[in-house]
Amino acid sequence: MGTQHIISIGDFDRDGIDRLLDHAGQIDKKKFDPDALAGKILAVLFFEPSTRTRMSFESAIARLGGTSISVGSVDACSMAKGETLADTIRVVSGYADAIVIRHPKEGAARLAAEFSTVPVINAGDGAGQHPSQTLLDLYTIRQSMPIDGIDIALVGDLRYGRTAHSLASALSLYNARLHTVSPNGLELPQTLAAKLRDRGMEIIEHDDIREVIPDVDVLYVTRIQRERFPDSASYFNVSSSNRITPELLEGARKHLIVLHPLPRVDEIDPRVDNSPHAKYFEQSRNGVPMRMAMLLQVLQ
Amino acid sequence: MGTQHIISIGDFDRDGIDRLLDHAGQIDKKKFDPDALAGKILAVLFFEPSTRTRMSFESAIARLGGTSISVGSVDACSMAKGETLADTIRVVSGYADAIVIRHPKEGAARLAAEFSTVPVINAGDGAGQHPSQTLLDLYTIRQSMPIDGIDIALVGDLRYGRTAHSLASALSLYNARLHTVSPNGLELPQTLAAKLRDRGMEIIEHDDIREVIPDVDVLYVTRIQRERFPDSASYFNVSSSNRITPELLEGARKHLIVLHPLPRVDEIDPRVDNSPHAKYFEQSRNGVPMRMAMLLQVLQ
Amino acid sequence: MGTQHIISIGDFDRDGIDRLLDHAGQIDKKKFDPDALAGKILAVLFFEPSTRTRMSFESAIARLGGTSISVGSVDACSMAKGETLADTIRVVSGYADAIVIRHPKEGAARLAAEFSTVPVINAGDGAGQHPSQTLLDLYTIRQSMPIDGIDIALVGDLRYGRTAHSLASALSLYNARLHTVSPNGLELPQTLAAKLRDRGMEIIEHDDIREVIPDVDVLYVTRIQRERFPDSASYFNVSSSNRITPELLEGARKHLIVLHPLPRVDEIDPRVDNSPHAKYFEQSRNGVPMRMAMLLQVLQ
Numbered sequence: 067m068g069t070q071h072i073i074s075i076g077d078f079d080r081d082g083i084d085r086l087l088d089h090a091g092q093i094d095k096k097k098f099d100p101d102a103l104a105g106k107i108l109a110v111l112f113f114e115p116s117t118r119t120r121m122s123f124e125s126a127i128a129r130l131g132g133t134s135i136s137v138g139s140v141d142a143c144s145m146a147k148g149e150t151l152a153d154t155i156r157v158v159s160g161y162a163d164a165i166v167i168r169h170p171k172e173g174a175a176r177l178a179a180e181f182s183t184v185p186v187i188n189a190g191d192g193a194g195q196h197p198s199q200t201l202l203d204l205y206t207i208r209q210s211m212p213i214d215g216i217d218i219a220l221v222g223d224l225r226y227g228r229t230a231h232s233l234a235s236a237l238s239l240y241n242a243r244l245h246t247v248s249p250n251g252l253e254l255p256q257t258l259a260a261k262l263r264d265r266g267m268e269i270i271e272h273d274d275i276r277e278v279i280p281d282v283d284v285l286y287v288t289r290i291q292r293e294r295f296p297d298s299a300s301y302f303n304v305s306s307s308n309r310i311t312p313e314l315l316e317g318a319r320k321h322l323i324v325l326h327p328l329p330r331v332d333e334i335d336p337r338v339d340n341s342p343h344a345k346y347f348e349q350s351r352n353g354v355p356m357r358m359a360m361l362l363q364v365l366q
Numbered sequence: 367m368g369t370q371h372i373i374s375i376g377d378f379d380r381d382g383i384d385r386l387l388d389h390a391g392q393i394d395k396k397k398f399d400p401d402a403l404a405g406k407i408l409a410v411l412f413f414e415p416s417t418r419t420r421m422s423f424e425s426a427i428a429r430l431g432g433t434s435i436s437v438g439s440v441d442a443c444s445m446a447k448g449e450t451l452a453d454t455i456r457v458v459s460g461y462a463d464a465i466v467i468r469h470p471k472e473g474a475a476r477l478a479a480e481f482s483t484v485p486v487i488n489a490g491d492g493a494g495q496h497p498s499q500t501l502l503d504l505y506t507i508r509q510s511m512p513i514d515g516i517d518i519a520l521v522g523d524l525r526y527g528r529t530a531h532s533l534a535s536a537l538s539l540y541n542a543r544l545h546t547v548s549p550n551g552l553e554l555p556q557t558l559a560a561k562l563r564d565r566g567m568e569i570i571e572h573d574d575i576r577e578v579i580p581d582v583d584v585l586y587v588t589r590i591q592r593e594r595f596p597d598s599a600s601y602f603n604v605s606s607s608n609r610i611t612p613e614l615l616e617g618a619r620k621h622l623i624v625l626h627p628l629p630r631v632d633e634i635d636p637r638v639d640n641s642p643h644a645k646y647f648e649q650s651r652n653g654v655p656m657r658m659a660m661l662l663q664v665l666q
Numbered sequence: 667m668g669t670q671h672i673i674s675i676g677d678f679d680r681d682g683i684d685r686l687l688d689h690a691g692q693i694d695k696k697k698f699d700p701d702a703l704a705g706k707i708l709a710v711l712f713f714e715p716s717t718r719t720r721m722s723f724e725s726a727i728a729r730l731g732g733t734s735i736s737v738g739s740v741d742a743c744s745m746a747k748g749e750t751l752a753d754t755i756r757v758v759s760g761y762a763d764a765i766v767i768r769h770p771k772e773g774a775a776r777l778a779a780e781f782s783t784v785p786v787i788n789a790g791d792g793a794g795q796h797p798s799q800t801l802l803d804l805y806t807i808r809q810s811m812p813i814d815g816i817d818i819a820l821v822g823d824l825r826y827g828r829t830a831h832s833l834a835s836a837l838s839l840y841n842a843r844l845h846t847v848s849p850n851g852l853e854l855p856q857t858l859a860a861k862l863r864d865r866g867m868e869i870i871e872h873d874d875i876r877e878v879i880p881d882v883d884v885l886y887v888t889r890i891q892r893e894r895f896p897d898s899a900s901y902f903n904v905s906s907s908n909r910i911t912p913e914l915l916e917g918a919r920k921h922l923i924v925l926h927p928l929p930r931v932d933e934i935d936p937r938v939d940n941s942p943h944a945k946y947f948e949q950s951r952n953g954v955p956m957r958m959a960m961l962l963q964v965l966q
């Protein structure tokens with residue numbers, strides 16, 4: 067049996083996902099050996115900054131008794147100077163028992179896995195995959211409701227938002243119905259939409275977030291980056307029209323949950339934070355048990 | 367009982383301080399359990415660089431069997447991009463068992479404590495507080511003499527130097543007499559002086575460091591930043607006039623100790639380093655047992 | 667007995683080197699106590715970036731149960747601002763049980779050792795020494811053949827390449843014969859060549875890498891930095907004329923090994939990677955057991 071990597075959520079079947087979610091649930095109930103990965107070293111190789119993903123993985127390995135050695139984004143820059151990613155990976159896999167990689171280019175994680183002698187976990191590569199985020203998203207949904215057959219609205223930048231793409235793909239295994247609300251020009255890519263429909267997923271596009279609120283179980287809000295817009299007036303216009311407020315949620319289902327991969331900027335009114343709908347901070351916290359389950363899967 | 371934070375030295379009464387100093391003394395004698403904080407994670411969240419304070423906290427948690435996960439100042443920058451401090455703290459408190467924060471803005475640590483679900487320790491916020499520095503200053507004084515009733519001279523930049531402010535406040539609990547020697551324009555703020563006098567502290571201003579030397583038990587020297595002066599001639603003039611030299615110390619009390627929060631530049635002649643008066647490197651070293659006592663207080 | 671430091675390979679006699687190589691060999695066979703350095707703290711003080719050396723030391727201390735506290739190059743910069751290296755070392759040696767230092771200035775490591783109260787290991791200072799690299803180079807050679815009496819070719823930038831200098835010095839203890847192949851202007855410094863010859867080492871200069879291939883047991887290739895050349899045409903000319911390819915190696919001895927301290931850029935054709943001659947990735951991996959042996963030597 068070869069080395070096990072976690073590169074894309076698309077590499078998992080539904081059983082594989084459910085097993086990981088179950089495991090994270092056990093870990094959440096403190097049912098794990100705090101020395102399970104004692105003596106193991108996780109190399110955290112981030113070629114672009116992502117403080118929270120990095121800290122979450124570092125926390126996960128520490129909770130299991132292991133150690134992380136980190137390459138900051140600045141270091142990684144200098145590391146990569148003139149050296150191929152293949153060489154970097156071969157060197158780093160001599161220092162560690164597993165590698166978590168984040169890279170600005172799509173496909174980098176799969177390339178890394180080819181050259182690594184130890185397991186590689188993709189922590190986001192370009193517009194590509196971010197499987198640990200998708201798993202913790204699914205885990206957070208399942209804490210509130212069975213995932214099967216949910217109605218979920220994806221709100222925000224659905225063109226560039228890799229977390230939304232990964233989650234939509236995974237949900238096609240759970241008979242979910244997808245509602246999309248995105249500004250002009252930031253719609254879900256047609257090729258992805260076509261692929262999801264091929265798998266039998268129903269996708270409904272909406273122009274107005276208000277019309278989707280009463281009909282969904284999950285609101286998945288993503289950050290809209292100011293850089294996508296020609297000027298701040300048009301950014302402000304778009305971000306305020308989709309802004310989640312307590313007033314907007316008045317007509318929502320009682321069990322509706324609001325998720326966001328964070329950081330948020332203007333997309334969710336802070337007054338929503340104390341509402342029972344708000345689950346984004348739990349979602350963030352769930353990153354630790356979910357990543358612990360992933361580390362145990364590849365390292366045990 | 368709520369989560370315990372350490373935000374300001376002003377939150378402690380004398381008993382609280384003495385208990386922490388006693389505890390650090392025990393730790394210094396190796397009377398501590400090296401696994402006391404095994405499995406605990408300390409998030410080190412520094413929004414401005416401070417290598418020695420950071421390393422000292424990282425050393426302290428490691429000595430007790432715990433792990434630290436760090437956010438370098440560069441990362442912290444990018445982390446804060448567009449995100450409120452409240453959100454950052456809520457996220458990070460999901461990854462760790464305690465947070466040490468350093469922030470350029472006064473009041474940041476207290477704000478962090480409001481939103482954190484885990485204990486917060488202030489490692490310096492703007493011109494505000496720096497309680498761990500004050501505790502290790504007091505601890506170093508007490509290694510040489512009882513703190514009660516000492517004569518202490520604060521020398522250098524007393525206007526912007528938060529370590530001097532914090533220490534002066536704490537010493538008002540110990541009937542200390544304060545002597546100040548500072549360049550024009552860098553005097554102790556009037557409001558602070560008034561507050562200290564209200565608490566019964568005697569404050570004596572001096573123009574010349576030579577007149578204060580024979581009369582004090584502690585010389586607390588702080589760094590004068592070159593940037594505070596219009597040109598390097600006036601900087602050099604001021605820094606050399608207050609410079610601590612072996613010659614200057616000739617008339618000193620035998621038990622006089624010289625402290626400095628470090629880094630020093632020109633304020634203390636390196637020839638003083640080998641004198642029995644010089645305690646600034648011990649002072650720096652005391653940061654570890656002192657911070658171990660603080661971590662044990664909030665995490666046990 | 668004073669504190670033990672590792673500053674220069676020149677401080678070791680042959681017995682001392684052999685003992686360390688033997689110890690690394692034992693460690694490689696998993697014959698070590700994974701808690702041998704439990705509770706020990708290694709301060710990693712890098713004043714210039716060197717991701718792989720840093721990670722390798724961090725991995726080494728973690729494999730032995732210890733902890734590292736790191737100063738990134740950016741932090742180190744700000745740390746050093748206005749503070750003498752002597753002061754920095756005195757402070758950091760109060761936080762840790764040993765210090766690994768990398769510094770752009772030759773002699774910095776020896777200066778650090780003077781002021782440190784804990785062992786100092788030199789991880790490279792300017793054009794000076796880099797003893798851990800030399801030890802792992804020797805260790806890698808010895809995995810393939812006895813070091814005594816080998817013919818070794820040093821290829822590339824022999825003027826500025828400190829790894830080549832250190833290795834040549836160490837090999838003078840092993841009756842090795844040195845072949846050099848370097849571009850005009852990047853030859854081995856005359857003073858070093860004279861010193862080696864004084865010790866009885868035979869040094870043979872070659873103009874063409876092809877003439878050296880059939881006669882050597884080890885090819886030690888170093889990186890040629892583009893900055894050394896006036897324009898990229900002359901760089902390309904030089905780097906391609908010395909480039910190691912499968913075709914070039916056809917006339918080589920069967921047991922010839924190719925080493926490189928990495929990162930490589932154009933010096934070795936990636937098609938060589940799968941040849942039995944290629945040992946540079948093993949060499950990189952050997953950094954961990956070798957540095958574990960060094961840490962045990964100074965910390966136990």
